[in-house]
Amino acid sequence: MKPAETNTERLWTRSRRAAYAEITDIAMGLFLSRGFEATTIDDIARASGISRRSFFRYFGTKEDIVLDDLVREGEEARHALEERPDSEPPWTALRNVVLSVSGPPEDGDRMLKVSKMMYETPSLRSRCIEKHLRWQDQLVPEVRRRLADGRTGDQWLDVRARSLVACAIACLDAAGEAWVRADGGVPLAELLESAFAAVGDTREP
Known part of the structure; x- marks a missing residue:
């Protein structure tokens, strides 16, 4: 050229x-x-x-204006997960990745207004869930690799990996909704830590 x-x-x-x-x-x-x-x-x-x-x-669509950043964040999360130490259990690695891509916003007031709009608008809520499902496809291969850890013959490996990623995304969503309900009065990172700890207490592989 x-x-x-x-x-x-x-x-x-x-x-x-x-x-x-x-x-x-x-x-x-x-x-x-x-x-x-x-x-x-x-x-x-x-x-x-x-x-x-x-x-x-x-x-x-009009919804893409609000939510297109989720696609970029999914790619960032995939790269971040691949860079986590292999010594970290899959759930711990997912927790650290979600915390890193959901760090403190530069403009917290604007993010709060946008988040309220998203949770209160059915079409935006639906599209957000759809884009988070794309996160699963992006994150599952690395989680599957970590779960396998050199072992073969695990017929449930894929469902285990997808379950872990789905739980991580659900934690992110629950923490975000709680942050909106609290009108931003509780740090999002604190809510994320609480959500991940609640699941991790019962299911670390």
Whole structure:
């Protein structure tokens, strides 16, 4: 590929990312001021200075604007899990990973408002669960490897791995919902530790 073509491609990528970030910021402002369900795609397109057709070049649905970060966080969690020491039991490794990707937010007030909107909006709640299911597919292979630990012939290895990951995601969801109910008055990390400890007390493999 010629250098000029490479530079053009990089410029196009940067422009697309900038436009994506700008539309996201505008849309989130509308959601938080008007309400998610009261804000239409046409409202977002008009406020962003783009057409409705252009909107769908960046987002598949209105819900994706709020939840697309979950996909990125799933990839981060997968990489983080692969980097945890092999000496850590699977449940401990999952706990440490969830704590790392759910660290203190830069803007706690905004995150609290967004989280409230998510838990109170059925369509967002449903999409969040759907994206968390994708986390399972991303995390299960590494958990399966850790559970196997060189052993062969475990016919229940896959279901054990999926159960562990599902429990970890459920802990994350329960802690997030409790954080919202407490209006952010209790640190999210503290709630996560409590949720993981409750499960870990009865099921460390």
